[in-house]
Amino acid sequence: MSSLLNFLAIGVALGALYGLIATSMGLIWQSTKVLDLAVGGYAAVAGMVTAAVGFPWGALAGLAAGVAASLVMGVIFLALQRRGVTDQISAAFASIGLLFASTSFVLWYFGTDPRYVEFITGTWLLGDISFSRQGVFNVAVAFVVVGAVLWGMHRTPAGEVLRATAISPRNAQLIGVPVRRVQLSMFALSGLLAGGAGVLMVFTRGMSFGLGLTLTIAAFGAMIVFGVRGLVTALLGGLVIGVVEAVGAGYFPASVASMVPLIFIFAVLVSGRFKLEGARP
Amino acid sequence: MTAQVTARTPVREVSPSQRVGPAARGRALREIAPVVAVLAIAVAATPLLLGSAGLMDTSITIATFAIMAISLGIAYGLGDMLSLAQATFGAVGAYATAIATTSWGVSPWLSLILAIALPAAISYGMARLIVRLSPLALALATLAFAELFELAVNEGGDLTGGYIGIGAIPALPLPNPAVSAHVLGWVLVALAMLVALRLRASNPGRALLAIGTDSVLAKSVGIQVNSHLAATFSLAGGIAGVAGWFYAHTRGYLAPNSLSLDISFMIAIAVIVGGRRTILGPVVGTILIVLLRDHVPGETSHGMFYGAGLVAALLLFPEGVTGESWAARWRRWRSRSSSDRLVRTLGARKEGKA
Numbered sequence: 001m002s003s004l005l006n007f008l009a010i011g012v013a014l015g016a017l018y019g020l021i022a023t024s025m026g027l028i029w030q031s032t033k034v035l036d037l038a039v040g041g042y043a044a045v046a047g048m049v050t051a052a053v054g055f056p057w058g059a060l061a062g063l064a065a066g067v068a069a070s071l072v073m074g075v076i077f078l079a080l081q082r083r084g085v086t087d088q089i090s091a092a093f094a095s096i097g098l099l100f101a102s103t104s105f106v107l108w109y110f111g112t113d114p115r116y117v118e119f120i121t122g123t124w125l126l127g128d129i130s131f132s133r134q135g136v137f138n139v140a141v142a143f144v145v146v147g148a149v150l151w152g153m154h155r156t157p158a159g160e161v162l163r164a165t166a167i168s169p170r171n172a173q174l175i176g177v178p179v180r181r182v183q184l185s186m187f188a189l190s191g192l193l194a195g196g197a198g199v200l201m202v203f204t205r206g207m208s209f210g211l212g213l214t215l216t217i218a219a220f221g222a223m224i225v226f227g228v229r230g231l232v233t234a235l236l237g238g239l240v241i242g243v244v245e246a247v248g249a250g251y252f253p254a255s256v257a258s259m260v261p262l263i264f265i266f267a268v269l270v271s272g273r274f275k276l277e278g279a280r281p
Numbered sequence: 282m283t284a285q286v287t288a289r290t291p292v293r294e295v296s297p298s299q300r301v302g303p304a305a306r307g308r309a310l311r312e313i314a315p316v317v318a319v320l321a322i323a324v325a326a327t328p329l330l331l332g333s334a335g336l337m338d339t340s341i342t343i344a345t346f347a348i349m350a351i352s353l354g355i356a357y358g359l360g361d362m363l364s365l366a367q368a369t370f371g372a373v374g375a376y377a378t379a380i381a382t383t384s385w386g387v388s389p390w391l392s393l394i395l396a397i398a399l400p401a402a403i404s405y406g407m408a409r410l411i412v413r414l415s416p417l418a419l420a421l422a423t424l425a426f427a428e429l430f431e432l433a434v435n436e437g438g439d440l441t442g443g444y445i446g447i448g449a450i451p452a453l454p455l456p457n458p459a460v461s462a463h464v465l466g467w468v469l470v471a472l473a474m475l476v477a478l479r480l481r482a483s484n485p486g487r488a489l490l491a492i493g494t495d496s497v498l499a500k501s502v503g504i505q506v507n508s509h510l511a512a513t514f515s516l517a518g519g520i521a522g523v524a525g526w527f528y529a530h531t532r533g534y535l536a537p538n539s540l541s542l543d544i545s546f547m548i549a550i551a552v553i554v555g556g557r558r559t560i561l562g563p564v565v566g567t568i569l570i571v572l573l574r575d576h577v578p579g580e581t582s583h584g585m586f587y588g589a590g591l592v593a594a595l596l597l598f599p600e601g602v603t604g605e606s607w608a609a610r611w612r613r614w615r616s617r618s619s620s621d622r623l624v625r626t627l628g629a630r631k632e633g634k635a
Contacts, residue, residue, distance in 0.1 A: 085596070088415075089416045097550075100584040104583060104585040104588065253436065255433075259432050263425075269421055272414065
């Protein structure tokens with residue numbers, strides 16, 4: 001029983017990071033209806049930059065790198081809009097292109113070695129259950145950040161503008177909202193969230209060049225687990241995916257554990273719970 | 282007398298489809314021209330490739346991936362089903378033939394049947410589940426399937442060879458293996474193109490066009506939307522299986538990462554860059570991508586070029602390089618530059634008068 005609870009604790013700490021990346025993906029999805037599959041790439045770039053720069057400025061440099069990577073996607077999105085390429089699959093594919101490019105950049109610039117930075121060490125014991133302090137910090141940061149984003153979106157004038165743009169970019173433009181700038185700032189915010197997850201990931205498990213796609217898949221699973229309802233459900237979905245992965249890794253071979261989120265994603269997609277435009281009769 | 286003979290001459294009933302006039306013949310020749318062009322280029326290039334093992338290998342690689350790209354061209358170009366598991370279906374065919382030939386001693390020619398049937402059956406079963414999804418959800422479902430297959434192969438034990446893979450896959454029993462593989466590869470490419478052409482011209486192909494235009498309307502006129510799409514997806518899976526069979530017997534070695542998700546992405550990029558709605562597009566896209574991969578220095582930087590190439594193609598040629606109307610683009614450019622000249626001339630005259 002205690003081992004199961006320990007796996008749960010590990011899963012929650014990891015899931016908080018998945019949730020943060022899923023929140024980033026959900027934010028872009030809600031505001032632009034673009035499935036940004038490059039979010040894992042933003043996290044990977046941010047994590048590797050953090051490790052390369054080191055303390056004390058590594059985290060800030062990592063966040064800046066995450067934002068810069070997401071702004072590239074923002075510019076691509078706006079360019080596609082301007083060219084009249086507005087279908088979801090083209091934008092998603094462009095984000096896959098960016099994911100490829102960012103993974104390749106990390107491999108080319110930082111090499112194949114995984115990077116890890118020690119930040120908060122030690123554990124807290126509660127009975128037989130061991131809580132990593134870094135893990136607790138991750139969960140706290142994820143909840144505080146998502147809470148702050150939600151507060152900003154629902155309680156500030158800037159948030160009203162963001163929501164108005166998300167609901168109807170055309171109407172927002174008619175009332176004088178600089179829609180393109182607002183959409184670009186959404187991408188920047190998304191990069192900040194995913195980059196933050198990447199920074200925390202390098203403190204928790206380390207980061208390697210190939211993690212971008214894995215993080216994207218985990219985040220996508222997290223985003224759709226409760227049916228793409230909002231940012232809180234994306235965060236909670238991340239916790240579920242993290243727990244399933246950690247418990248699976250505890251009791252089954254690593255490959256089988258890795259299959260669980262994928263089977264889950266496949267099942268959710270086939271069930272049609274993730275509604276997208278263009279579904280057939 | 283002459284009139285009687287004429288009257289006795291039997292008159293054969295000719296259906297409208299059999300009345301082949303010069304226009305129809307011309308159209309048929311135009312349609313088949315890309316296939317002939319691809320074969321002609323492959324034949325013309327053969328003497329140049331003979332002296333270089335590297336170039337011959339590149340040609341075989343292009344042919345392998347081109348077959349997969351054509352299969353994706355059928356699924357995505359005709360059926361609007363973007364599969365990110367096309368290399369996975371190829372891998373199913375490759376593993377089927379590798380296991381059949383190395384473990385059971387089956388002839389490579391006989392195992393071709395298995396290499397086609399197994400991916401076709403798997404892709405059909407999968408298609409029945411996913412064809413009603415939106416294109417993006419379908420693509421993501423195939424991505425999840427591709428990842429699952431790779432993990433399953435890793436855990437396949439002695440059957441799949443796990444992480445190590447399967448070695449010593451017999452080469453095809455042909456004289457001069459490298460040249461034969463080059464010739465066979467491009468013949469398979471031409472055959473795949475012909476299958477795609479035939480499908481386009483057939484009733485199921487027209488049904489697919491109707492589904493692509495408006496699936497609700499297609500269903501309302503009695504077209505079995507899901508059955509047609511599933512059959513097309515299965516056909517594409519079977520053709521990808523042929524590519525996998527060819528890959529296994531020309532490489533001689535197969536591992537989980539041989540035909541991985543990266544290759545599926547590469548194939549998808551090739552189809553998008555080349556043009557998914559044309560017969561030639563997938564082949565042209567594959568040639569561009571493989572040559573880029575082979576000639577850009579540093580393997581680690583390939584992804585940056587793929588990514589940038591994909592984004593550039595989406596922005597500049599949304600219908601792909603071969604789907605673009607270059608004549609119209611040239612006319613637009615000409616008219617724009619002439620109108621710019623006119624504006625400049627008028628501006629200069631105005632300034633002169635002032």
